[in-house]
Amino acid sequence: MAEHPAYPVGLRLSGRRVVVLGGGQVAQRRLPALIAAGADIVLVSPEATPSVEAMADAGEITWKKRPYEDGDLADAWYALIATSDVEANTAASAEAERHRVWCVRSDDADAATAWTPATGHSEGVTVAVLTTEAKGRDPRHTAAIRDAVVEGLRDGTLVAPHHRTRNPGVALVGGGPGDPDLITVRGRRLLAEADVVIADRLGPRDLLAELPPHVEVIDAAKIPYGRFMAQEAINNALIEHAKQGKSVVRLKGGDPYVFGRGMEELQALAEAGIPCTVVPGISSSISVPGAAGIPVTHRGVAHEFTVVSGHVAPDDERSLVDWPSLAKLTGTLVVLMGVDKIGKIAETLVAHGKAPDTPVALVQEGTTAAQRRVDATLATVAETVRAEDVKPPAVIVIGEVVTVGPRPAE
Template identity: 45%
Template structure:
């Protein structure tokens, strides 16, 4: 039986991936093919299946990867092949998204489709700039108008007279290139040249920029400031409310670009915290966490787990990979009933808690020296200790414990390898001066990033370097770099506090 194809015409929203709807996410996760536009955020595309066919059909002004008739034909072809297609469109499919044209062609071909509404930039971008399109006593109506009419029409079908005098708030999408004509028509038809206006570029993104002007000065101000698409042009008294309602570009790290060198699997936690404070984040993982090349020593230790008095973890990764091997041995947390657990810090303790276990010992400061000192007061000569950690790590902990007579077995739970899949973006951000901060969350992120940069290491001098703790800071110093930001608490939250305080001195 031939599989029935179908197309979901999805509104991806204005840019902020957090504004994507739940149904849109579900469609992306099940689609065989994803056809996406220029404004689709990579994190939205990441919801797609790893084996999905990804087709870029982005359209910028005067630069179309694929023209609309060809996009229509592509959707028909994919659906006719029996594929479930997610057609991802910026904003909403029906707000100048040409979703209706695509659906009509699908209907004519006898192929099913569904619309999945999205948050339109006409409202969301204005909101992120602190400008409501309606507001009691100020604006009771608004209109959304294309700023770029179909050039094949011959003449404009926009009702300038009605718009200029009958609608309170006007939102022109894709209107920056035609802003001079738009302003002229509105003024000629009765709108005051002194009417407040705003041009908002890359709305809802960390790169968002807002130009406050007047209708009469808008064209000249856009030219003077170099404002380019994608942007909306908003006209109306509501623009004055930005002074009271501005919120997005008031965030502590707005306008800052932060490079996160953490492993991809762990980067999201730091990325989310940075973005919540308004930063633009470039994830350039300098390390990749991979399984140990040889699990025999760890598996042997697990088989003899009751021989150990203490099980010590120095990272959340060590916890996760240990429990992976525990599961492979057909055991669970019950196997650790007679073992005392030590965790180097709160994140490691949290990882244990996710497996239903409570750390018996956590040092007050989250580094190996402090953990060794805390353990020294708990163990006696002859105690057997299992330390599950990365293949390459500092020897201070096992050496300190052996000095007091403990028998320490160090086993590899995982390995870290150099990895930077978007090296070009990283170098460009450093060379251009866009990067404000480079964060380092371990010594391995330092050494591996320097390896990735190669003969371009000096680029790190163009940004402020942030270290999660003294060990990471010392590694930077050994390579000739002085961190400008040092976390007082050696956690992601501590690093965030240090970064925020750096800009609020």
């Protein structure tokens, strides 16, 4: 038998009897997959780990609290032998052979009639990696191959095109603060499967270079607006490409719903009858300060943080921010899109009671190779921005948390 490779196969165990001998760590690792497969599981073991016992208490398995006895494998379709008793394992293995029950042995793979592959899952696909020969089996190497394949499928670095018809639609993907490694696994996978990508300038631009040549990449900032407002033009572009039967990704910076107009796009797609998936992203409001060594909360310093948009000045009638109330808070204030309005913002906060020496940090191009941090106070921030030529995009952090930790090396 050792001269021939194992034959890989997927077992459909739903409703079929599976016997597990031994309630230790091996069973604890293997049982969840058998339960997920819908198997009728009988555990034979005088003892079990707390996790295995919990499965029995929940009715997911039937537990016979005794050692193995001849006849336990009768009517079984599959058996997992994982006790610490070698003699019992050998006897059970012999019974499995007599009854033609496929049998896995945790203590002696060479004596088994079946091997358990290293498995992983990604979007409805099960990846199973199996060593072809018993001699020289290396479970760690097998698991490493499994991990590499699954990770590649999940993050989009391993692209497996769909050859059956895919359902067209749009995915609103939050790309995170800028570092391409900070996009979510699901976001990166959807990006790799897209036919069309409509991207913001604040999205992780480096990921666009990895897309296959057939993918159409559209810069949202360059969509011809004509008589339309910018957002309306973007909405129309999403709808038009999706109606052509294409898989469309709207790649946005940060999170789609944190000052990203994601809901406006979702509503437009819903009105047009276009299915839409929303993939959350890491917001720059917490990730950029963190990358610059600033915690937005810290024990004994700040018990809350508030995120506001600074794209309009406090005295602008369009502003929906209650700046006087914010001035009274003792926690952290994070301002997005406020570089050119920071002077007026600081002036308003001080006028309503915020101390002029309140620390301020501006983090430009956060999480990217161009990241830089500039520190000031509410009294000096306007002049500092001019002197240091701070440009958008930059996240502004106001509060004592700015001084909590050591500044990272620039």
